[in-house]
Amino acid sequence: MKKRLLSGLAAVSILGLSVFTSQASESYKLTPEEMKKASQIYFDRCAGCHGMLRKGATGPNLEPQTLKKKGYTLKVLEDFIYYGTPGGMPDWGKQGVLTKDEIKLLAKYLFNPPPEPPERSLAQIKATWKVYVPVDQRPTSPAHDRDWQNFFGVILRDVGKVAIIDGTRKELVNIVDTGYAVHILRASASGRYFYSIGRDGKVTLIDLWLPKPDKVAEVKACYDARSVDVSKYSGKFGNFKDKLAIVGCYWPPSFVIMDGQTLEPLKIVGTSDYSYDTNEFLRETRVASIVASHEEPEWVVNMKETGKVWLVDYSDIHNLKVAMIDAERFLHDGGWDFSKRYFLVAANMRNKVVVVDTVEKELEAIVDTGTKPHPGRGANVYHDKFGPIWCTGHIGEPSVVCIGVDKRNFPEYAWKVVAKIKLPGEGGGNLFVKTHPKVPYIFADRTLNPDPKLQRSFHVIDKKSLRVVKTIEIPKKYKGRVVHFDFDKYGTELWVSVWGKKTEPTAILVYDAHTLKLKKAITGDWVRTPTGKFNVYNTMRDVY
Numbered sequence: 073m074k075k076r077l078l079s080g081l082a083a084v085s086i087l088g089l090s091v092f093t094s095q096a097s098e099s100y101k102l103t104p105e106e107m108k109k110a111s112q113i114y115f116d117r118c119a120g121c122h123g124m125l126r127k128g129a130t131g132p133n134l135e136p137q138t139l140k141k142k143g144y145t146l147k148v149l150e151d152f153i154y155y156g157t158p159g160g161m162p163d164w165g166k167q168g169v170l171t172k173d174e175i176k177l178l179a180k181y182l183f184n185p186p187p188e189p190p191e192r193s194l195a196q197i198k199a200t201w202k203v204y205v206p207v208d209q210r211p212t213s214p215a216h217d218r219d220w221q222n223f224f225g226v227i228l229r230d231v232g233k234v235a236i237i238d239g240t241r242k243e244l245v246n247i248v249d250t251g252y253a254v255h256i257l258r259a260s261a262s263g264r265y266f267y268s269i270g271r272d273g274k275v276t277l278i279d280l281w282l283p284k285p286d287k288v289a290e291v292k293a294c295y296d297a298r299s300v301d302v303s304k305y306s307g308k309f310g311n312f313k314d315k316l317a318i319v320g321c322y323w324p325p326s327f328v329i330m331d332g333q334t335l336e337p338l339k340i341v342g343t344s345d346y347s348y349d350t351n352e353f354l355r356e357t358r359v360a361s362i363v364a365s366h367e368e369p370e371w372v373v374n375m376k377e378t379g380k381v382w383l384v385d386y387s388d389i390h391n392l393k394v395a396m397i398d399a400e401r402f403l404h405d406g407g408w409d410f411s412k413r414y415f416l417v418a419a420n421m422r423n424k425v426v427v428v429d430t431v432e433k434e435l436e437a438i439v440d441t442g443t444k445p446h447p448g449r450g451a452n453v454y455h456d457k458f459g460p461i462w463c464t465g466h467i468g469e470p471s472v473v474c475i476g477v478d479k480r481n482f483p484e485y486a487w488k489v490v491a492k493i494k495l496p497g498e499g500g501g502n503l504f505v506k507t508h509p510k511v512p513y514i515f516a517d518r519t520l521n522p523d524p525k526l527q528r529s530f531h532v533i534d535k536k537s538l539r540v541v542k543t544i545e546i547p548k549k550y551k552g553r554v555v556h557f558d559f560d561k562y563g564t565e566l567w568v569s570v571w572g573k574k575t576e577p578t579a580i581l582v583y584d585a586h587t588l589k590l591k592k593a594i595t596g597d598w599v600r601t602p603t604g605k606f607n608v609y610n611t612m613r614d615v616y
């Protein structure tokens with residue numbers, strides 16, 4: 073850390089680089105060391121929702137002038153950070169994630185102007201690129217006899233690893249060192265590769281055909297990221313299966329296209345842009361969810377702050393064609409409808425779900441759902457009365473909302489809310505809903521609910537009646553919250569993570585998806601902070 077003062081600017085280190093920040097007023101003044109520590113805490117815990125420049129998105133604006141205008145004091149901020157809010161802000165202090173001293177530091181930091189985060193060039197990205205196993209040294213068919221399409225990749229978030237588990241034999245196959253806070257995994261079109269993306273922008277390529285599946289390449293594509301996907305199209309425009317990968321960055325605001333088999337970085341596309349509505353320039357336009365089309369050489373790339381959906385044609389990355397669709401601000405997570413023609417994405421701070429038609433390349437509809445929709449990929453159900461419907465849960469209220477999605481055969485329900493399913497208990501806190509075509513239920517967690525009992529339970533919604541028929545509390549001996557689901561390839565089992573502290577192992581619970589009985593608890597010293605889990609087959613085919 074350099075201590076340098078330059079006409080009111082001080083150099084601080086953020087994300088490992090020296091950047092300049094203007095000096096704060098005396099009462100909130102931090103030493104360069106404190107500034108560095110607070111920047112890291114802010115980056116780890118707050119930037120995802122409030123933005124690196126603190127202009128707000130999933131969480132409110134936290135710029136010093138806004139806080140002062142609202143009359144906030146240090147104590148008020150400390151209480152928010154310690155206790156969280158019913159709107160979905162985690163209780164960082166109560167959970168024991170941040171100490172009282174860290175919270176005090178963070179509150180002071182927020183009254184200082186945000187440091188300007190660094191840029192990143194292709195050369196800088198390339199310098200981090202490593203290939204551990206070159207393509208010609210990888211097997212041409214699976215080098216083991218396992219049912220690899222039924223593998224699960226499970227994120228061990230706070231220990232920086234991904235566990236590969238044989239879903240058929242329920243055996244740990246390997247633990248792959250992926251680095252800091254992996255957010256999601258996506259499977260390649262063929263399913264042989266998993267791509268993980270860390271909160272620090274590091275992508276890891278895992279080859280499931282190696283005798284012992286392990287990482288074969290990695291690259292740090294950005295400083296801060298949440299999404300990754302691959303090219304899945306094969307047809308008259310060429311065969312792009314497993315050929316390209318894309319990372320959506322939070323910072324710098326951009327996406328990076330890479331070779332799908334080596335992760336060689338090929339192209340950066342900046343996403344800073346003008347908002348769809350007021351046409352104001354937003355430097356921090358972050359890339360939220362990305363999904364690959366199965367029908368066209370195209371990625372659906374969602375721009376959080378500007379509220380635009382970009383349909384990126386990757387068939388010629390040096391003459392990139394992008395359709396920019398005006399949608400709604402604060403786009404976050406979403407998934408395909410049953411036909412994989414329409415992409416439904418939450419505009420979470422606007423309480424809406426946006427529907428994009430990827431064939432006509434235009435906005436199809438915007439549907440009001442409830443407070444802070446958070447679908448994950450959403451849950452697709454075929455309902456006797458409404459036909460195909462797609463459902464989302466909410467962070468801000470206890471409901472799961474289903475929308476009709478078949479305009480041709482069920483036009484009276486298309487893009488309308490056909491059911492608002494009340495979840496038991498007060499408050500929201502649902503993060504994920506999931507189902508499988510062969511399973512009669514939709515499952516919903518309550519990870520962010522302040523009630524410890526609800527955090528440790530999940531709801532079972534009957535697909536026919538669209539009602540909660542059961543709430544399952546996990547066994548007391550597993551300490552942590554329930555988060556995220558996936559099913560085995562065959563739609564017989566439901567896998568659930570128990571997300572605890574990194575100092576104590578928890579479990580991945582396997583329920584019979586039909587009888588709802590607990591079949592097995594996958595345990596071991598290595599089961600630390602499991603979060604997202606991704607079945608190879610379901611992820612490669614977008615089964616949800």
Ligand code: DHE
Nearest residue numbers: 120121255256298299300360361362404405448449603604
């Ligand atoms: Fe996520 C999906 C962003 C907090 C676990 N998360 C996503 C996606 C985005 C996102 C943009 C969609 C990716 C895609 O489909 O391409 N998540 C963010 C945030 O900005 C936020 C709110 C705060 C942050 O700082 O990260 C956030 N997410 C969380 C968590 O706290 C979770 C529970 C644990 C963690 O890793 O931090 C979490 N997010 C997940 C998971 C998915 C996800 C498991 C994939 C769901 C799926 O089934 O596809």
